Amino acid sequence: MYSVLRCAPAARLSSGRLSSSKFHLASVCQESALKYSSTDIPVMPPCSFQPAEYQGMSKERLMEIRRRNCNPVTMKVTYYQRPVFIHQGFMQWLWDVDGRRYLDLFAGVATVSVGHCHPKVTAAAEQQLKTLWHTTNIYVHPGLQEYCEKLASHLPDPLKVIYLTNSGSEANDLAMLMARLHTGNYDIITFRGSYHGGSPQAIGLTSNVAYKYPIANGLGCTNTMCPDVFRGPWGGSHCRDSPVQTIRECTCTPGRCEANDHYIAQLKETFQTSVPSRIAAFFTEPIQGVGGAVQYPKNYLKEAYKLVRERGGVCIADEVQTGFGRTGSHFWGFQGHDVLPDVVTMAKGIGNGFPMGAVVTTPEIAASLSKGVHFTTFGGNPVACAIASSVLDAIREDDTQRTSQEVGTYLMTELAKLRDKYDIIGDVRGKGLQIGVEMVKDKASREPLPPEGVAEIFEDVKDMGVLMGKGGLYGQTFRIKPPMCITMEDADFFLAVFNRSVHNYLERR
Structure with missing residues (x-):
């Protein structure tokens, strides 16, 4: 036929x-x-x-x-x-x-990491459902501690302290709160075209008109130019860490990326015009997800992190879509940029589609949350932890x-x-x-x-x-x-x- x-x-x-x-x-x-x-x-x-x-x-x-x-x-x-x-x-x-x-080829928006109804993950969920569906972290149920230790083993020092949430938006909300508490500053910078969630706070980090409502939200968030080497004003044929480069011609001298210099200059201008001299955080995805898999010049994040830290801010990597080995070369997207963030947020692939998220940070930044009481009813519940643990096993075994x-x-x-x-x-x-x-x-x-x-x-x-x-x-x-x-x-x-x-x-x- x-x-x-x-x-x-x-x-x-x-x-x-x-x-x-x-x-x-x-x-x-x-x-x-x-x-x-x-x-x-x-x-x-x-x-x-x-x-x-x-x-x-x-x-x-x-x-x-x-x-x-x-x-x-x-x-x-x-x-x-x-x-x-x-x-x-x-x-x-x-x-x-x-x-x-x-x-x-979309995996529920980059969420199903190891496969729909993966046999190992399904078995773990079924077993946990027969044992304990729910309790909260006011009790010490073994699954939460076991999973936090396993997840921490996949992150470099000093990123070892974990708070489990229900979603990526909640994780990013919490990361904003911790950054502000730890630094004593308020303003947070993100890229234009970014997407970091749809909650009232995270929508301030998100820079795309489709997700914006005409109400006050996410106060203290400022967007800077996204260093998009295809659609942006500057770019060349050697800019990004990808097996495929843009079709734009490159006139850079060996060892120098002029596009990167221009985009860093735009970030510096944002510092000079749009935020106070001291900021709370710089919030980025290693590769923009909803923004269309946008990649930056190879050294951009390394230089940007230095500038942010000089102004008192912490650097936050949103790994909701890039984490858990999806970028291939590394387990975490930030590792492909040769940077070490102060806070990492994650969700989606963490549970292969089961609602879950996490914020991972240093002991010093984590301690800032103890200035008050932060509590989640469902974050890190036994079923979520059992599933997430089996996902890490499946990533390794498969x-x-x-x-x-x-x-x-x-x-x-x-x-x-x-x-x-x-x-x-x-x-x-x-x-x-x-x-x-x-x-x-x-x-x-x-x-x-x-x-x-x-x-x-x-x-x-x-x-x-x-x-x-x-x-x-x-x-x-x-x-x-x-x-x-x-x-x-x-x-x-x-x-x-x-x-x-x-x-x-x-x-x-």
Whole structure:
């Protein structure tokens, strides 16, 4: 029925991951995904897992309830013109209520770290649910202490003191509070285009009009220019720590990044014009997530941290999307910048989708919270700790950090070939499985591809069986952040789908 170019079969482990000997599956492919013609229909890799048959409400009834009983903002954020009705998941796969299978390249917004319903994590949750569902940290239940020790072992000294929360927004709220208490200062600086949560305090850190309401919130937060070497005023072809660089020409002398110098000058101007002489904190993601996998010049954070500390501030790394090995080269995104923050916040992948977050800091900064009483009912509850502990085990046993590095690098390298092929693909960037593909009208202008164009490609990719995300200031960047169990075979399937979708869009112009 279909004309198909297929890769050689891959050996699989029981977890659904490729064995280490099969990581270079692309080398045995008969054809590169880049060479798919307009008549080829990509075929999804096989999966032996059989989902349960959906026997719930009709799609029409579900949407009726969503419109009537759910806050209307949920309709505003529903992906796709024809919504996907998800029923079940396993590892990198999702099934809708009609039994159709999708390759999940967004992982519930970079949240499902080791795989949907990962057997080890599921077993840990089931066992804990039979033992103790809930108690609070006013009691010493073993799971919290055991998990905090395990998590601390993954962080460098002196980042060893942990407070467990329910979400990334709560973790970032708490980090703001601790920074202000510890320094005695108030003002906090973040990047334009950043996203650090939607709570009343965290929304001040967030710098994107889509998330802003016309009310006072997050007082004392100031945004500085994001050192975006693709869309920003300065950038070159050697700026970022990524296997793929921008297409912008670079005129820098060896050993010097002029773009970095210009962006640091902008930060210095912010210090001179927009905040007091003493500040509380500098809050950044190692790679912007919602902002569209934006990366900074290689030495930017190192220089920025020095300037912040000279002004009495602490440096906070938001690892909600970059943590737990997703960037491939390191367990934490900040390590790729060769910096040591004073506070690290995390969530999402920490619990593989179970609601959980954490703030990790030094003993000195942690002590500032003892000036009052801070309490959370659900943070660090027994089920959350059991799940999070099993996630750390699965990351190690499944070698998901290596998967992120190898499959992610392959994906970006192949996507760069598509960038060179199509004028509307302006930039490919990222590290590991934190990838952004920025769509433009054309490379010369770098103007964002209009929303309707992005939506056409987005919908087409979904209709061929792949789910990915969107981000960026103008919603122009496709976000590829799959569960870290994705295989090379899956990567080739996506590349074929994306190639065809872009081709289809241009054919319709």
